[in-house]
Amino acid sequence: MFTLQDKITLVTGAGSGIGAAIAETFAKAGAFVFVTDRDQASGQDTVNRIMSQGGKAEFVVLDVSREEACAEIARHVLTTKQRLDILVNNAGIGHVGTMMQTTGADLDRLYAVNVRGVFNMSRAFLTDMLRRRSGNIINLASIGGVVAVRDRLAYCTTKFAVVGLTKSIALDHAREGIRCNCICPGRVETPFVSARLKEYPDPKKAYDEMAATQALGRMAKPEEIAASALYLASDESSFITGTAFLIDGGWSAGK
Ligand SMILES: NC(=O)c1ccc[n+]([C@@H]2O[C@H](COP(=O)([O-])OP(=O)(O)OC[C@H]3O[C@@H](n4cnc5c(N)ncnc54)[C@H](O)[C@@H]3O)[C@@H](O)[C@H]2O)c1
Numbered sequence: 001m002f003t004l005q006d007k008i009t010l011v012t013g014a015g016s017g018i019g020a021a022i023a024e025t026f027a028k029a030g031a032f033v034f035v036t037d038r039d040q041a042s043g044q045d046t047v048n049r050i051m052s053q054g055g056k057a058e059f060v061v062l063d064v065s066r067e068e069a070c071a072e073i074a075r076h077v078l079t080t081k082q083r084l085d086i087l088v089n090n091a092g093i094g095h096v097g098t099m100m101q102t103t104g105a106d107l108d109r110l111y112a113v114n115v116r117g118v119f120n121m122s123r124a125f126l127t128d129m130l131r132r133r134s135g136n137i138i139n140l141a142s143i144g145g146v147v148a149v150r151d152r153l154a155y156c157t158t159k160f161a162v163v164g165l166t167k168s169i170a171l172d173h174a175r176e177g178i179r180c181n182c183i184c185p186g187r188v189e190t191p192f193v194s195a196r197l198k199e200y201p202d203p204k205k206a207y208d209e210m211a212a213t214q215a216l217g218r219m220a221k222p223e224e225i226a227a228s229a230l231y232l233a234s235d236e237s238s239f240i241t242g243t244a245f246l247i248d249g250g251w252s253a254g255k
Helices: 017-028 038-050 068-080 103-115 116-132 153-178 190-195 203-212 221-235
Strands: 008-011 032-038 054-059 087-091 137-142 176-186 244-247
Touching: 008 017, 008 068, 008 116, 017 032, 017 038, 017 087, 017 221, 032 038, 032 068, 038 054, 054 116, 068 116, 068 203, 068 244, 087 221, 103 116, 103 153, 103 221, 116 137, 116 176, 116 244, 137 221, 153 244, 190 203, 221 244
Parallel strands: 008 032, 008 087, 032 054, 087 137, 137 176, 176 244
Antiparallel strands: none
């Protein structure tokens, strides 16, 4: 329904979970996708899946916490494709713990990827987007960027920051042709959640409890989040900027 025909797009953390689903969805909608991830093998797998379905994609290894690497990939994209239409800052990492279970090093580690990663990539591409007066940035925040989630001190701190970054970019550059939104998923069945579950003494019980936090009583599939990214990337959402788009299965509707 929504088309991204001939759009040049880039997705970070596209080797797994939500990022991989967004990359595949964008390619199916006609976009060229720069698939980036710090993990070479999984990122290349995403590209192989896209190409085997007739889509267009290229893998570039990228650690978003490295500012110079983000500047370098921007140079590569702008040299080879002359522009970037849609940037999806999806790469993110998690951590389980209250304040007393979180070290300063834990917080710095999450901040470097979840916040600086979004900052580094947006800054790397914004100069050219502003020059062209056209650009669309979509960030993966979380329900944990809108309400606190128990035992997720570091994670929520960084995701609230992503919502702030999103709204600031949107406000500062709205009249210069830039849109910036973030998606706030509830729990999504990805390796990210599997990794958290392993940190609990009873992973099965923890899974059931995590599924129950959504009013719908289940976790989302990555494709259900990718569908919202496609909408925000498309021209059909042209009047939407600065929003924190809740795709949370009713989590925030109430208890
Ligand atoms: N899964 C959920 O329940 C959920 C809920 C809300 C928000 N989110 C957010 O959605 C995003 C994607 O989550 P997911 O569940 O698909 O995670 P995932 O762990 O399945 O995939 C994350 C990908 O990011 C990559 N990555 C990690 N650090 C990186 C770095 N420094 N540079 C580049 N790539 C890096 C990993 O290699 C991996 O391929 C994250 O920002 C996450 O916080 C996830």
